[in-house]
Amino acid sequence: MLVSIYQLIVAICVFGFVAFLEYLDWFGRSDVLKEKHPKLWALMGKRATRLVLLVVVVGFLAKDFHDTLAVGPPPEPVKIVPPSSPALTLIYMNPPTKERCWVHSYAVPGVPANALTTVVCNSAYKAPFSVVIEYDQKLAGTEPITFPIGGEFSQYQEALVDNKLSGIFTTPSIVPNEPFSVVVHGSLQKPPLATKITLRSRGIMREFSP
DSSP states (O other): OOHHHHHHHHHHHHHHHHHHHHHHHHOOHHHHHHHHOHHHHHTTTTHHHHHHHHHHHHHHHHHHHHHHHHHOOOOOOOOOOOOOOOOOOOOOOOOOOOOOEEEEEEEEEEEEEEEEEEEESSOOOOOEEEEEEEEESOEEOOOBBBTTTOOOEEEEEEEEEETEEEEEEEOOOOOOOOEEEEEEEEEESOOOEEEEEEEEEEEEEEEEEO
């Protein structure tokens, strides 16, 4: 590219120089050069010299024209579209819930030695199952263990030994988040508090504390 620019500049200068000489020759203004610079005039006055210069100019222009045709127009820019990233579907899964049962003790108004014990579990335990509730004192008596109304009638065997209340159930099953309860009578003048519950169902055993 830089060489072509130089060639174009040289061609313009030579062409202008030759045109200037022709102008002087046509209008008879070359006498000044002929009188003051005879050697330069002798060289410039030769038509062969001017013809050679014109041939050089035409050669430069012809080469530039040929190079322009050979190169051609610049290629059109190619737009490359990157492929779209695949869609990702994120599925959030809750961590597995640990099996747990909660046991709570409530005082019975007007009866200091009695307490209401409720048990609620977050997992199901299919019948038959057994439950043992331990208290902080010896029990004097107990009421039947009750399940929510609307289910099956309770069929179980209940036993009371020292500070432990136990029951073996053939129906119903323990349903998640549905409490069952029992009223117990303590041997002291304060409500008995449940300290531990043990569940056994189909080969598994779970122990829970308040």
